[in-house]
Amino acid sequence: MLKKRLIFTLLYNQGQFMLSRNFRLQKVGNLDWLQTHYNFSQISFSIDELIVLDVSRGERNAEAFCTALKTLAEGCFVPVAAGGGVRTLEQARVLLRSGADKVVVNTPVYDSRAFIGELASEFGQQCVVAAMDVKRMPDGSYSTWVESGSRCLEGTATAWIEQVAQSAVGELYLNSIDRDGTGQGYDMQVLDLLPTDMPKPVILAGGVGNAAHLAEGLADRRVDAVATAHLFNFVGDGLKQARLSLIKGGVDLPIWDIQLLEQHLRPVDTRQPGQ
Amino acid sequence: MMNSGITVIDYGMGNMWSVLSALRYLGCNPTVSGQPDVVANADALLLPGVGSFRKAMLTLKQSGLDQAILEAVQVKQRKILGICLGMQLMGSRGSEDGETEGLGLIANPVDLFTPEETGTNKIPHIGFDLVRGQSDARLFQGLPEAADFYFVHSYRMLPAGLAGKAALCNYGIEFLAAYEQENIFATQFHPEKSQTNGLMLLKNFLAQ
Numbered sequence: 096m097l098k099k100r101l102i103f104t105l106l107y108n109q110g111q112f113m114l115s116r117n118f119r120l121q122k123v124g125n126l127d128w129l130q131t132h133y134n135f136s137q138i139s140f141s142i143d144e145l146i147v148l149d150v151s152r153g154e155r156n157a158e159a160f161c162t163a164l165k166t167l168a169e170g171c172f173v174p175v176a177a178g179g180g181v182r183t184l185e186q187a188r189v190l191l192r193s194g195a196d197k198v199v200v201n202t203p204v205y206d207s208r209a210f211i212g213e214l215a216s217e218f219g220q221q222c223v224v225a226a227m228d229v230k231r232m233p234d235g236s237y238s239t240w241v242e243s244g245s246r247c248l249e250g251t252a253t254a255w256i257e258q259v260a261q262s263a264v265g266e267l268y269l270n271s272i273d274r275d276g277t278g279q280g281y282d283m284q285v286l287d288l289l290p291t292d293m294p295k296p297v298i299l300a301g302g303v304g305n306a307a308h309l310a311e312g313l314a315d316r317r318v319d320a321v322a323t324a325h326l327f328n329f330v331g332d333g334l335k336q337a338r339l340s341l342i343k344g345g346v347d348l349p350i351w352d353i354q355l356l357e358q359h360l361r362p363v364d365t366r367q368p369g370q
Numbered sequence: 371m372m373n374s375g376i377t378v379i380d381y382g383m384g385n386m387w388s389v390l391s392a393l394r395y396l397g398c399n400p401t402v403s404g405q406p407d408v409v410a411n412a413d414a415l416l417l418p419g420v421g422s423f424r425k426a427m428l429t430l431k432q433s434g435l436d437q438a439i440l441e442a443v444q445v446k447q448r449k450i451l452g453i454c455l456g457m458q459l460m461g462s463r464g465s466e467d468g469e470t471e472g473l474g475l476i477a478n479p480v481d482l483f484t485p486e487e488t489g490t491n492k493i494p495h496i497g498f499d500l501v502r503g504q505s506d507a508r509l510f511q512g513l514p515e516a517a518d519f520y521f522v523h524s525y526r527m528l529p530a531g532l533a534g535k536a537a538l539c540n541y542g543i544e545f546l547a548a549y550e551q552e553n554i555f556a557t558q559f560h561p562e563k564s565q566t567n568g569l570m571l572l573k574n575f576l577a578q
Contacts, residue, residue: 097497098518140565143498169391172565174520194387196522196563219420221494221522265496294492319497349498349518355566359512360396360573 098349099313100143100320101338102298105129105167107160107179108151114326116276118228118244120150123326126163132330139171140353141335146224146268146322148199149179150243157186161193168194176224182210184217191218199268201226202241205248205255208262215263224298225264227256229285230272237288244272252288259295266296268322274302278328281308286317298322306337313346375413376576379439380404381429383455384420392562396573406438414576415442419455423464423480423525426455427472436473443475449553450475451575454523457549457556461527475554476534478527478546487543494524499539501547501559507536509550509557509574517567519547519559526558553578 106113106120112129113120129135139145147167149160160179168175177190178199187198198218203210204225214223228240229252237252248255259267269289271282281302289297296319299312303323312321323329329337342348376393378386380402393400393416400416403409417439419426430436442448452460452475460475465482472480483493498518503510510517519539526545529535534551538544539558548571549556555575561568 097491097495097499100497168388170395172388172392172395172563172568174522174563175388191385192387194391196385196388221496296492296496349520349565351518351565351567352514353566355512355570360566360569 096347097319098143098347099318100298101141101309101334101341101348102144102146102320102322103138103142103334104146104148104300104322104324106148106150106324107163108149109153109156110159110163112326113150114276115150115324118272118275120152126166135167136170137332138334139173140351140356141338142173143349144174144176144320145171146176146178146199147195148177151179152243155180157189161189164190164193164195178224178226184213187214187218191222197222197224197265199224199226200264201228204259204262204264205239205241212263219265220263221265223264224266224268225259225262226268226270227252227259228270228272229288231282231284237285240272256288257290260290260293264295266298266319267293268298268300271301276325277302278304278325280304281312281321283311283315286315289317293317296320300324304328306340309337310341310344310346313341375401376416377401377403377409377412377414378416378418379409379435381419381426381433381435383426383429384418386418388560388562389416389418389453392569392572396569396576398576404433404435406434409435410438410441410446412442412448414448415439415450417450417452417456417459419453419459420522421455423455423458423466423472424468424470426459427464427470430459430473439473440475443554447553449555449575449578452556453562454558454560457558458525458527460554460556464525466525476527476532476549476551476556478530478532480525480527482525483541483543487541489542491542494522495526495541496522498564499541499559501537501539503537503548504535507548507550508578509536509548509555509571511574512570513567518564519557519561519567520563521559523558
């Protein structure tokens with residue numbers, strides 16, 4: 096039986112990592128900040144997957160983003176997904192050459208199915224993650240938003256999810272714009288938008304504030320993975336503690352012994368000259 | 371360390387980035403090469419790969435890398451670790467995109483998971499799954515009898531009649547998760563994506 100997954104999502108904007116609240120971005124810090132406050136080389140041993148998204152609202156600097164991606168992926172021995180503004184095969188290839196195993200796409204999933212098909216035939220369907228941003232409307236229905244949550248698509252979210260389920264993507268990253276960055280917990284009702292026999296794994300995102308929220312998401316049989324992008328809720332060893340509490344609570348996450356690092360796998364200090 | 375001589379075979383199939391990153395983390399200074407003479411004379415080989423069996427095998431043949439690998443492994447008795455598609459290429463044949471002969475370092479063929487085998491489980495098999503290693507398997511020394519490793523594959527090798535079954539995984543059917551026989555090692559999963567479990571396995575391979 097496949098294990099469930101705990102995913103950490105990092106939002107990148109022109110050299111800075113960001114906090115997003117209802118898709119409004121706030122600067123938190125650069126790579127050094129991340130290293131200081133998260134000891135990222137250790138945190139990466141408390142997650143099952145890393146997602147790094149370039150959410151820059153202005154001009155994207157692909158080269159700088161890939162440099163950051165490489166730095167993050169270097170000490171991260173889990174699958175890495177990356178995305179943000181990918182519109183060409185070449186852009187996807189550059190991410191895959193910078194440490195990513197999968198490419199996250201949003202707007203083209205809904206606007207350009209031909210491009211999604213090209214991505215899948217070039218790199219394999221398992222390599223493509225469809226991101227879907229949904230918002231609850233006053234009447235209780237859900238709408239789907241693209242271009243960093245700035246444009247609303249016509250049609251119901253249910254119909255769009257059905258289309259994603261049938262398209263050439265490997266999994267669905269389902270994010271609630273209303274809950275994004277609020278720490279109030281996932282909007283579990285977005286799961287009711289899924290078709291009953293959803294053929295692809297679902298990553299639930301948007302709203303996590305604590306380990307209990309992660310547990311609530313993972314307890315739902317429709318959820319294969321839960322993600323958090325909140326840089327403050329799990330600062331320090333928060334993610335490590337959250338993971339331990341989930342495993343203790345019986346959630347079927349992958350298990351590895353982090354002490355093997357100290358006992359057997361101590362990394363070589365690369366600043367020393369080689370042998 | 372004795373493992374500085376590992377050569378990662380570059381034949382243009384997929385992402386070597388994380389394999390190299392894991393080897394470096396363990397203190398190796400891997401060589402990356404697609405040249406047959408370098409591969410044939412390597413101290414140790416790592417055959418990674420993601421993609422189509424047929425395309426990969428044709429690439430190995432056209433470049434002469436298939437013979438170079440066989441010379442290193444069978445004549446010079448150098449150790450090799452095949453990962454994912456790399457393991458599958460070491461099989462007798464593959465049926466992805468039409469029947470194609472493999473390197474023949476492992477006796478069994480590689481075929482697509484059938485719905486009869488996997489039942490309600492989705493294909494491809496993607497994610498961390500439990501692997502049961504033989505207690506005397508060299509690759510699994512220092513790891514618990516059952517440990518989680520990361521898989522991404524639709525094709526599998528079955529263990530029937532095979533010597534060297536180092537580990538099995540159950541995905542509706544028991545398939546070969548890892549193989550080891552003398553100097554030949556292979557994993558269907560990605561040790562370089564499997565946290566400390568995978569790093570430990572790679573370290574065990576390097577120590578052979």
